[in-house]
Structures are given as structure tokens and as C-alpha cells.
Amino acid sequence: MSGGDNVNKLVNLFEGEGAVCDEFGCAIPGAEDGQGALAEKASRRAILPGATIGVLGGGQLGRMLAHAGNRLGYRFVTLDPTPDSPCGQTAAQIVAAYDDREAARELAQRSDVITYEFENVDAGVAEMLERESYVPQGSKLLYTTQHRLREKQAVEAAGAQVAPYAEIESLAGLQEAAARLGLPAVLKTATGGYDGKGQWVLRSEDELATAWGEASRAGTQLVLEKFIVFDKEISVIAARSPSGEVKTFPPAENIHVHNILHLSIVPARISDKVRAEAEKLAVSIAETLGAVGLIAVEMFLTADGELYVNELAPRPHNSGHYTMEACRTSQFEQHVRAICDLPLGDPSLLTPVVMANILGEHMEPLLEWMGEKDAAAEKLGVEVKVHLYGKAEAKHKRKMGHLNVLALNVDAALEWIAQSKIWRV
Numbered sequence: 122m123s124g125g126d127n128v129n130k131l132v133n134l135f136e137g138e139g140a141v142c143d144e145f146g147c148a149i150p151g152a153e154d155g156q157g158a159l160a161e162k163a164s165r166r167a168i169l170p171g172a173t174i175g176v177l178g179g180g181q182l183g184r185m186l187a188h189a190g191n192r193l194g195y196r197f198v199t200l201d202p203t204p205d206s207p208c209g210q211t212a213a214q215i216v217a218a219y220d221d222r223e224a225a226r227e228l229a230q231r232s233d234v235i236t237y238e239f240e241n242v243d244a245g246v247a248e249m250l251e252r253e254s255y256v257p258q259g260s261k262l263l264y265t266t267q268h269r270l271r272e273k274q275a276v277e278a279a280g281a282q283v284a285p286y287a288e289i290e291s292l293a294g295l296q297e298a299a300a301r302l303g304l305p306a307v308l309k310t311a312t313g314g315y316d317g318k319g320q321w322v323l324r325s326e327d328e329l330a331t332a333w334g335e336a337s338r339a340g341t342q343l344v345l346e347k348f349i350v351f352d353k354e355i356s357v358i359a360a361r362s363p364s365g366e367v368k369t370f371p372p373a374e375n376i377h378v379h380n381i382l383h384l385s386i387v388p389a390r391i392s393d394k395v396r397a398e399a400e401k402l403a404v405s406i407a408e409t410l411g412a413v414g415l416i417a418v419e420m421f422l423t424a425d426g427e428l429y430v431n432e433l434a435p436r437p438h439n440s441g442h443y444t445m446e447a448c449r450t451s452q453f454e455q456h457v458r459a460i461c462d463l464p465l466g467d468p469s470l471l472t473p474v475v476m477a478n479i480l481g482e483h484m485e486p487l488l489e490w491m492g493e494k495d496a497a498a499e500k501l502g503v504e505v506k507v508h509l510y511g512k513a514e515a516k517h518k519r520k521m522g523h524l525n526v527l528a529l530n531v532d533a534a535l536e537w538i539a540q541s542k543i544w545r546v
């Protein structure tokens with residue numbers, strides 16, 4: 122039986138035979154149901170456990186998604202060019218380039234539903250997958266978030282603020298925009314940038330020509346943003362299902378080192394008013410963009426309490442890894458629930474937590490620490506949960522894993538991190 126037959130059987134079971142959902146969203150064949158509820162279900166497309174979820178991309182996000190989905194009874198198949206990829210170690214894998222149409226077609230045939238774990242999905246592949254399989258996230262959201270200018274317009278349409286910006290097409294245009302927005306400012310490529318790549322911080326007029334020379338070679342549109350002097354960077358992850366149910370995870374306070382996320386602190390050290398406002402913005406963005414699955418909203422918080430949305434990511438996000446032990450439902454389980462149109466789980470926080478990333482250079486001290494009894498953890502009353510992604514080579518700056526440091530308060534978790542030797546390199 123092909124993946125498609127499989128899902129048709131499940132959907133028929135769900136829609137056609139008077140099946141109703143139990144509290145976990147699983148079909149109970151033959152249960153009594155009213156006409157209205159049946160009509161509502163007929164418009165839904167619930168993918169039930171037993172189905173196969175196809176994941177475009179085989180990195181750590183796919184791996185953790187498969188772990189969470191396996192637990193719910195789903196099967197996984199991933200497409201990734203690297204054999205034995207982090208996700209491929211826990212799911213079936215098609216080894217092929219991301220833009221290989223034949224391989225994408227095979228992924229479609231083997232899956233009942235398709236999701237992606239990175240946003241730079243080739244447009245042609247996304248369109249083909251939508252045609253030949255079921256991609257509840259759709260390609261529209263990808264199209265929006267793949268391009269900084271489109272993304273900013275969408276954020277503004279949702280009623281949220283972004284840093285004042287201008288589209289840049291020439292050196293003269295850059296000079297004019299820099300004079301208008303004021304320096305410092307940040308020149309960014311509209312596509313393809315991540316972890317600070319494709320960005321130039323401009324502090325004086327002398328730097329404009331050099332930055333233009335480098336940036337214009339990137340071969341994509343450019344955008345200049347006013348530099349926001351922020352007090353904190355925070356993020357909120359929202360989940361939305363095709364039925365329109367929306368839930369948000371508690372905001373994380375994020376600390377970056379060399380533009381790479383180092384820590385996520387939860388609860389974020391922000392006022393209740395800002396917390397409520399940040400969650401409201403994330404819900405509004407998820408709803409206005411018609412997101413399905415997770416959408417991570419990264420924001421700057423200024424000293425006077427203003428929030429500016431910096432970036433969106435329509436997928437599980439590094440700043441949501443803390444949810445794995447610290448929330449009633451992890452971001453990965455929530456993504457599976459959302460794309461499968463199951464009722465969303467409770468995202469409430471169970472414990473204060475600090476998530477700390479492990480990069481290639483941290484692997485040696487981490488492994489050394491793992492073999493020893495940790496007196497500092499005992500003294501501070503913290504519990505450290507280790508997540509490693511199974512990557513073969515511990516390259517410098519490469520994300521190899523993360524730790525979730527669970528504690529009675531975030532100060533104790535931060536103190537354990539400060540005392541630890543893991544991040545001294």
C-alpha cells in the first residue's frame with residue numbers, strides 16, 4: 122500500500138464512518154456523533170498515528186521531530202544529501218540533494234504528509250510536493266519567510282512593528298537610506314542569510330562603499346535596517362493547526378554569541394505586560410499569515426518596552442529546544458500535532474530552564490563532563506538534560522547538541538553554566 126492509500130484509509134476512517142475523536146484526537150470508529158460535528162470533520166484532514174511523515178531536511182530539527190512523532194506512533198522518512206544524517210539515524214532516509222525532483226517525488230510517494238525543517242526549500246520542489254502530496258504548511262508561508270522584504274511586509278500587515286527599513290538597489294540608494302534611517306544600520310541580504318551571515322553592520326559613512334561592494338556580489342536583493350538598540354532579544358513560538366487552533370509557548374530570552382544562539386532563558390526576565398504583548402503578536406502573525414505548524418517569532422525588546430519583530434521561521438526553532446523537558450508539550454510534539462490537525466498540546470512551563478547550545482568546540486569538554494559526577498549541579502539543585510544530534514564531525518561553530526538546565530530559578534541554571542568549563546573555549 123502506498124503512503125497515499127494509507128492516508129486515504131485513515132481519513133475515510135476519520136470522516137466517513139461516523140468516527141469521533143477521543144481526547145488525544147484518535148479516531149474511535151463507530152462512536153455516536155451529531156451531524157454538525159460530522160460536517161466539521163469532513164472539512165478537516167486529520168492524519169492519525171500509523172501514517173508516515175516526510176521531512177525535507179535531515180538535520181537536528183528533523184531528528185527531534187521524529188523522536189517526538191515516533192512516540193505518538195508516526196513513522197518518518199527524510200530527504201537529505203548527507204548519508205546517516207541526524208534525522209536519518211532515527212527515520213528512513215532518501216539520500217539526495219534538496220532540489221532533486223525525482224527524490225522529492227519519492228518522498229511524496231512514501232509520505233502521507235510532508236513537512237520541512239529548514240526554510241530555504243527550492244520553490245520548484247515545494248510546488249511539486251504540494252501538487253503530489255499533502256503539505257499542510259503550504260508554500261505561501263515559505264515564499265513569505267524566504268525573503269526579508271516580503272517577511273517584513275507580512276509582519277506589518279499583522280499589526281507588529283519591524284525596524285525601519287529600506288530596499289537597497291544601488292550605492293546611491295544605500296547612501297540615501299543611511300542618511301534617512303541614520304547610522305548605525307544593518308545591511309542584510311534579502312535571502313539566504315542565517316546566524317549573522319549575509320549581514321554588514323554599518324557604523325559610519327566610510328563603510329558604505331565597501332559593504333555595498335561585498336553585499337551586491339551576493340546576487341540577491343538587499344535591505345537596510347535601522348540598528349535597534351535593544352535591551353533583550355526574545356522569541357515566541359506559536360503553533361497553529363489547519364482547524365485554526367493556536368497556542369503559544371512561553372517567551373524565551375535569547376543570548377547570542379558571535380550571532381549564534383548561546384542561551385535561551387525561560388521564563389524570560391521581562392514584565393508581564395511585555396510577555397502578554399509578545400504572545401499576542403505571535404498569535405496575530407500566525408493567524409494573519411495562515412501559518413500551519415510552528416512559527417517562531419524573534420523580537421527585539423527596547424529599554425522603553427517597545428517590541429520589534431526581527432525574523433520569522435516557519436518551523437521548530439533553536440530557541441524552542443527548552444520546551445523538550447520544561448513544557449508539558451515540546452515544540453516538536455506540537456508541530457506534529459499541528460500539521461496532523463490533532464488537538465494541540467498544553468504548552469505550559471513546568472520548570473524554569475536555561476537552554477545552552479553545544480557547538481563543535483564544546484564537544485570535548487562536554488564529553489569529559491558527562492563522565493564525571495557533577496558536584497556543582499547537586500549543590501545548585503539543577504538537573505542537566507543532554508541532547509546530542511549524532512553529527513559525525515565536531516566542526517568549529519557547528520551546532521552539535523544542546524543542554525536543558527532545569528532549575529528552581531533561572532539564576533541557579535545560569536550560575537551552573539558560569540561555573541561549568543564546557544563553554545570556556
Ligand code: AMP
Pocket residue numbers: 284307314315316317318346347348349350351354377380431432
Ligand atoms: P538575523 O540574522 O536577522 O536574525 O540577525 C542576527 C543577529 O544580528 C540578531 O539576533 C541581532 O543580535 C543582530 N541584529 C540583526 N538586525 C539587527 C538590527 N536591526 N538592530 C540590532 N541588531 C540586529
